[in-house]
Amino acid sequence: MSTSRPGGVSDTNSLAAVDDTSAAVVVRKAYKEYRSKSLFRRAAGNMVIRGLDMTVRRGTIYGLLGASGCGKTTLIRSIVGRDQLTSGVIRTLGGTPGAPGSGVPGPAVGYMPQELSLYSGFSIGETFRYFGWLTGVQNEELAERTSGLLEFLDLPPSHCMVGELSGGQQRRVSFAVALLHRPPLLILDEPTVGVDSVLRQRLWDHLLDISADGRTAVIITTHYIEEARQAHTLGLMRQGVLLAEDAPDRILERHRCGSIEQVFLKLSRAQAGATTHREADVTAPAVPAAGRVGDQRSE
Ligand SMILES: Nc1ncnc2c1ncn2[C@@H]1O[C@H](COP(=O)(O)OP(=O)(O)OP(=O)(O)O)[C@@H](O)[C@H]1O
DSSP states (O other): OOOOOOOOOGGGOOGGGGGOTTEEEEEEEEEEEEEOOOGGGTTOEEEEEEEEEEEEETTOEEEEEEOBTSSHHHHHHHHTTSSOOSEEEEEETTBOTTSTTSOTTTTTEEEEOSSOOOOTTSBHHHHHHHHHHHHTOOHHHHHHHHHHHHHHTTOOOTTSBGGGSOHHHHHHHHHHHHHTTOOSEEEEESTTTTOOHHHHHHHHHHHHHHHTTSSOEEEEEESBHHHHTTSSEEEEEETTEEEEEEOHHHHHHHHTOSSHHHHHHHHHHHHHHHHHHTTOSOOOOOOOBTTBOOBOTTO
């Protein structure tokens, strides 16, 4: 594992904070390295998460904003227990994700993965029935929530087959499935890709509504700065670390910038400077375009 630790959140480093009960998710000193499966490239590792700290409070929306390839999905998959860190600590709803009895993954978490994981041979109604059965939502409660979600998300009638829906409609079904059982932790990996601006705002309004109960935490990843700005806490992610983590207004104030794009640019340059100085194994930064952060895969 590389020993380079380019940046991170300095004021939340204490490992004692992992047992903070007001937090739905705590990540401390997280590192994740992918090892190549190729026989010819076995020595080459890819350090995707590099000493990352993150805290998600109950009753808040956490917007995880970063360029394509910065490690958002890898982090999310570790939080829901679908992937394991190389080192570091994660507490999701007080337990270790993936550990027996932790309940994660499980019904306590509503997870919308980036890749679609629906059954194309099911109708929309059967999909809701199946996931409702897995999470304990049945009968009148299921019928009521199904019709509410179909209407809210502008979906076709429940007899329509999932395999015959458009990609955007399938993403909305996947979003509905994550919401169906009203879990205390909702993790949405790029739910607004391919969603029109009216529905996108409706979706954000809904997330703000459900987190207002003071109990439900939402983590949402996105490339879009203007929508992430609505989150209570914003994590600005780049090359496997959080460059900043705070309320959007406090981030602007602290860095004396007029926009999140400017903060991103400023902190990206500082991170690149620090990295070059340490001659670490990361390359030059991408400059974020206005309104959307750039692609890091090709860096
Ligand atoms: N299973 C895997 N094996 C090897 N490398 C992987 C694997 N999954 C992701 N990566 C690499 O890890 C890096 C981060 O990928 P990740 O999907 O976490 O980024 P992201 O920020 O979610 O990107 P996007 O916004 O495009 O979804 C990329 O360089 C990717 O190629």
